[in-house]
Amino acid sequence: MKTLSKKLLKLILLVITFLMSTEILAAPDIKIENAWVASAEANDDMSVAYMSLLSNEDLILTLVTSPKIKTIEMHNTIQEKGIMKMRMAHEIKIYHNKLFEFKSGGSHLMLMDFKGPLKTGEKIKLTFHFKDKKNQSFDKSIDATIK
Numbered sequence: 001m002k003t004l005s006k007k008l009l010k011l012i013l014l015v016i017t018f019l020m021s022t023e024i025l026a027a028p029d030i031k032i033e034n035a036w037v038a039s040a041e042a043n044d045d046m047s048v049a050y051m052s053l054l055s056n057e058d059l060i061l062t063l064v065t066s067p068k069i070k071t072i073e074m075h076n077t078i079q080e081k082g083i084m085k086m087r088m089a090h091e092i093k094i095y096h097n098k099l100f101e102f103k104s105g106g107s108h109l110m111l112m113d114f115k116g117p118l119k120t121g122e123k124i125k126l127t128f129h130f131k132d133k134k135n136q137s138f139d140k141s142i143d144a145t146i147k
């Protein structure tokens with residue numbers, strides 16, 4: 001009887017340890033929705049992409065990549081002396097449970113140095129690279145629709 005309860009206790013401890021380790025390693029829940037890329041002609045080499053991001057924890061978006069696009073920059077739009085200007089951002093803070101939007105007239109992704117066309121109706125893979133407060137890195141890939 002005594003050995004059985006000891007074994008049981010060991011098993012319970014093992015399960016708890018496992019649950020704790022998976023909790024620590026659990027990736028944040030990131031939702032990337034309504035992602036779309038503006039279509040481009042064969043001789044175009046520039047486009048924009050928009051989408052919304054929602055995370056259950058604070059994250060920093062450090063980079064967006066795509067196998068099809070050589071350069072993707074994150075841009076903020078700011079107003080300076082009444083003129084709208086684009087500024088490249090090296091990172092963008094995503095606050096937990098707060099929707100962040102890349103949208104027309106605001107922050108957006110600039111797609112550069114690619115070989116067009118980007119055809120309407122086709123999909124393009126975008127990978128978002130994040131880091132959390134503990135400096136751990138996460139990737140999230142989506143298929144954006146070309147419009």
Ligand SMILES: [Cu+2]
Pocket residue numbers: 075086108109110
């Ligand atoms: Cu821009």
